[in-house]
Amino acid sequence: MAFSNLSDFLAMGGYGFYVWLSYGISALSIVLYIIFVRVQGKKIISDMYAQQAREARIAKAKAEEKI
Amino acid sequence: MFTWLHPYAKTERAYALCQSLFPYFLSAAILGLVIGLVWGLAFAPPDYQQGDSFRIIYIHVPSAILAMGTYVAMATAGFVGLVWQWKTAYMSMIAIAPVGALMTFISLFTGAAWGKPMWGTWWIWDARLTSQLILLFLYFGVMALYAAFSDKQQAGKAAAIIALVGVINIPIIHYSVEWWNTLHQGSTITKIGRPSIVPEMKWPLLVSIAGFIGLIGTLVLLQLKNVILMREAHRPWVKKLLLTTPTKGGK
Amino acid sequence: MSPLMSIFKRDWQLAMRQKSEFIQPLVFFMLVITLFPIGVGPGLEILQKIGPGVIWVAAILSALLGMEKLFRDDFNDGFLEQIQLSGVPLALAMSIKVFCHWLLFILPLILVSPLLALFLNLTPAMYWALLATLLLGTPILSFVGAIAVALTVGLQRGGILLSLILIPVFIPLLIFATSVVDSAIFGLNYWPQLAIIGAMLCGAIAITPFAMSYAIRVSHH
Numbered sequence: 001m002a003f004s005n006l007s008d009f010l011a012m013g014g015y016g017f018y019v020w021l022s023y024g025i026s027a028l029s030i031v032l033y034i035i036f037v038r039v040q041g042k043k044i045i046s047d048m049y050a051q052q053a054r055e056a057r058i059a060k061a062k063a064e065e066k067i
Numbered sequence: 068m069f070t071w072l073h074p075y076a077k078t079e080r081a082y083a084l085c086q087s088l089f090p091y092f093l094s095a096a097i098l099g100l101v102i103g104l105v106w107g108l109a110f111a112p113p114d115y116q117q118g119d120s121f122r123i124i125y126i127h128v129p130s131a132i133l134a135m136g137t138y139v140a141m142a143t144a145g146f147v148g149l150v151w152q153w154k155t156a157y158m159s160m161i162a163i164a165p166v167g168a169l170m171t172f173i174s175l176f177t178g179a180a181w182g183k184p185m186w187g188t189w190w191i192w193d194a195r196l197t198s199q200l201i202l203l204f205l206y207f208g209v210m211a212l213y214a215a216f217s218d219k220q221q222a223g224k225a226a227a228i229i230a231l232v233g234v235i236n237i238p239i240i241h242y243s244v245e246w247w248n249t250l251h252q253g254s255t256i257t258k259i260g261r262p263s264i265v266p267e268m269k270w271p272l273l274v275s276i277a278g279f280i281g282l283i284g285t286l287v288l289l290q291l292k293n294v295i296l297m298r299e300a301h302r303p304w305v306k307k308l309l310l311t312t313p314t315k316g317g318k
Numbered sequence: 319m320s321p322l323m324s325i326f327k328r329d330w331q332l333a334m335r336q337k338s339e340f341i342q343p344l345v346f347f348m349l350v351i352t353l354f355p356i357g358v359g360p361g362l363e364i365l366q367k368i369g370p371g372v373i374w375v376a377a378i379l380s381a382l383l384g385m386e387k388l389f390r391d392d393f394n395d396g397f398l399e400q401i402q403l404s405g406v407p408l409a410l411a412m413s414i415k416v417f418c419h420w421l422l423f424i425l426p427l428i429l430v431s432p433l434l435a436l437f438l439n440l441t442p443a444m445y446w447a448l449l450a451t452l453l454l455g456t457p458i459l460s461f462v463g464a465i466a467v468a469l470t471v472g473l474q475r476g477g478i479l480l481s482l483i484l485i486p487v488f489i490p491l492l493i494f495a496t497s498v499v500d501s502a503i504f505g506l507n508y509w510p511q512l513a514i515i516g517a518m519l520c521g522a523i524a525i526t527p528f529a530m531s532y533a534i535r536v537s538h539h
Contacts, residue, residue, distance in 0.1 A: 019180075240490055
């Protein structure tokens, strides 16, 4: 271990702000990206359901028209 | 020679490949990042010149190197698309782009956060920072061009051409910026452990790089699945895969 | 008259009918350069220091502005498709168009540059170096830019996209061009940098026509 206790570890020899800022923003941006991809994926699925519902409505309307 | 790749020209097979590769890249990412970063943050000895701030290297160097490597991967995917006309190649290319841009951003940000304590300034027109910034713009260009076309096959071709123009440019940008920088360099140049890096610092770095490769693979696979699904939404295999309720009178 | 000559003549005559079209980038060039003394103050030393860079940046922006119409009309009315169907090599035909475009849109910028050098307090030594870089470097802007123009010609909203794609690609040229003028300030030999720009130009003329014609084929469907 390069540090004797937790507060030394967090302080990073005086450079704590910069080190944790780097690690923090990097982690945050990766997490945000993953969230973005998941939200995008959910939207794809919900769009597909919406499209399916739309097609069903159209088919139903056409069937009623013919009657 | 690459006939084993041919099945992956079909989007369904490519999607299945994403699913099967995902666990491997995810494990590599988690293992590599956790081990490498914990080792680098807590166990590697402090640098005699830079103290503990050098620990930023474990994120900065992998992201910087891989930002460029990812660009080459993206351009290669584009090249495969142009030569063999594979949809999945174009899809891979455009899935890689945002991940590469993310890596470039991380390298720029961590570089700035490292530069502030070391050079006294958040930004400096250092050759590497400048090249990375231009690389970020190249990524944006590819993504913007792809987004501008509604016909995604055409979009893929156009973006692939621009990606290739960019890849030819990368060495030129690097050398010209380095050259420009040495002409105009006014402030002090800091040696960031250039001549030799002790094993206690080097090994966590290598593990981190492996972790980042896993991370990039994981993120690209996630994005690629979305790209495939978006473009193939009307296909039966996608409907079967995603829609849990059966279609009524559908195809 | 050879088909290539007739393509050149056609482009020339069409442009001449709408002279305002190529006056615009010229005026833009002068206006942008005029902004700098106003923005940074009239201090002669500063203007001289930033002068070559400002002229080159303004040239890049003006070139990007004028480049959009390079293939648009011929793409829209099917002229480029006609060329593909005729025996004329598309790459060559497009190069002629690019050259004609350079003569009409960019050469005026170079012709007006002495005046702008005066505005920015450049010394004669600096100006000759600048002129050399403009003569060798601006055709690179046109030829390499034409690839991106060919890719985006079918798009409704092109505009800023073209600049977004091309500016990173033009950065090395900008670096070498301003380095030439900087060397001129110190009386140093600037032939090496000029030679590199010349090499870029040769490479551009040799390779870009094929990329251009491929790009226009991509745009056609």
